[in-house]
Amino acid sequence: MEILSRILRGIHQQSQVSYHPKCGKLGLNHLIFVDDLMLFVKGDTPSVQAITSSLDSFALLSGLHANLEKPNIYMAGIRDNIKQEILTVTVYTEGLFPFRYLGVPLNAGKLNKTMFTDLIAKVQKVLNHWSTYKLSYAGKEKNTHSESWRSILLVRDELLNMGGNGPAAERLLSGCVKKGCIQLSLLYDKFRRKGNPISWGATVWHRAVLPKHSVFLMLVMQQKLATIDKLNHRGISLVNRCVLCKADNETHKHLFFQCIFSTAIWHQVLHWLRMQHRTSKLSKEVHWIAGKKVRKHWKAQWFSSCLGATVYSLWEERNLKIFQGLEHDIDYVVKRIQYFVSIRLLSVNSPSKEGEIIGSLNA
Template identity: 40%
Template sequence: MKANYLTHDSIWSIPFKDYHSESLKSTITVRDAILCQAQSVGAATHLLHSWTLNGKFSIAKAYHWFRQAKPILVWAPALHHQFIIPSHRVLTTLALQPKLATLDNLTRKGIYIVNRCILCKSSLETYDHLFSTCSFTQKIWHGIHTWLALTDRSVNPVAELHWCTTRKRSRHWKNGWLKSSIAATSYQIWHERNSRIFQGLEHTEAQLLHLIRVNVCTRILHRVPSAVYEQAIQRLNFS
């Protein structure tokens, strides 16, 4: 490096050239990002010294400086449960951030489509509406709450998952039943929305509730401990 590139320049002044090696190009890119933030070589050098730990350079400190810190997702641990079907986990994670291609998200990206909820056909499709306030969605959530024997519960998936993480008996199989039901419901709401838009297929609330229960029960009964298997069958009302 010194013999070929830094004979007359320092790492702070060497210009970017197309013939440079990939490692040098990456180093210069990182250097420019530091200089842009620090505004001077002296300040950049001081910043580099702050990334040391016990006299040694700390990659972790540099990484935390470069990355964009994001808020902690308090509901995320609730989705890492063996009773949750993997595809339901992935979809629910995308839905709760929210990163799904809802019509309002598409509009923000410059894709203009007539925005109307395909489920209730009376409101704009937004994340909050689709998964919480839509009249069709609320009937699904209330049906699931009845099955779970829960009363006066929120129909907001984020609030529900956060509530799961604060329960005292978070490792009990019934808590896993609740988490699995939340993920399965979110998945089926999105799946029903897509079925109506792209395939012209509509299902009633009763049909979706039955499908959610079958998916959740099948998953639980394949993974629940044998000691509580009979209890689970009776409580789930599944045969």
């Protein structure tokens, strides 16, 4: 979807393509929610043709095609002859205003109260249910002493425990006030249980790392993967042999990065980044990368992004060999890692840096 957004934003560089009259100041021509896509464009044939061409280009790149039975096109304030031209270009069915999306009415003109009748009724039904759901047993009989009031009393008791007495609790709360208002973030920080800080958090959750890579890298750092040695420990009898190098037992420590196969891949990735570095175990690699991130230049994002993509791709390659019998060489895996990193770096940096990033990645 990031690539689709980039393609759609780029069509307005063409002189004949215009924004929807209400979206020009925002620079908005599309919204994506889950698997729904809403496109906004001026009601003329060239602009609509540019949108449909962009969807066709994305389909060629990704293999994802729109279901022609579902899309509707909604038009307002357009002459009939232009409307017919647009319908011919898009081959979509014309929708009629008003219509509902996620329960909210949408219309070309002003919305009136009657359009929200169903939505208001649903909200009132939920609120009426909540009014009794949160009451204690005694409260349901007498309509008093709700669970909400009990929660407030628990917070009071917690404050007294932390402060020792009333004035101390007031001083504790006063530290959470800014400009006359209680800051919930500060209040939460006072009450939450604080553990020891983790050294790898900033590297794992760096914005340059794909979200799925960050989650997976967190599992690796916590040694939560179902490696063969762990499965054996749980009583599942399997031959403990690393399928990537076939030379040692499969453990977290071995896969990242004591395995010959994984070490070779990480070396090639570092060579791509033009870095000379002696590979060590994963925890030391994370510590090394954390030191590189002191710089605020976008090139510092490479290291976290590459580590996340490498660890994810190694586990993916391991699963392909075990469950599907597929085997790829080192060059294939490295190219896949380069693809993940390139896409992510282009998506998190400003369009003005695209040329610099692409040039550096291809150098």
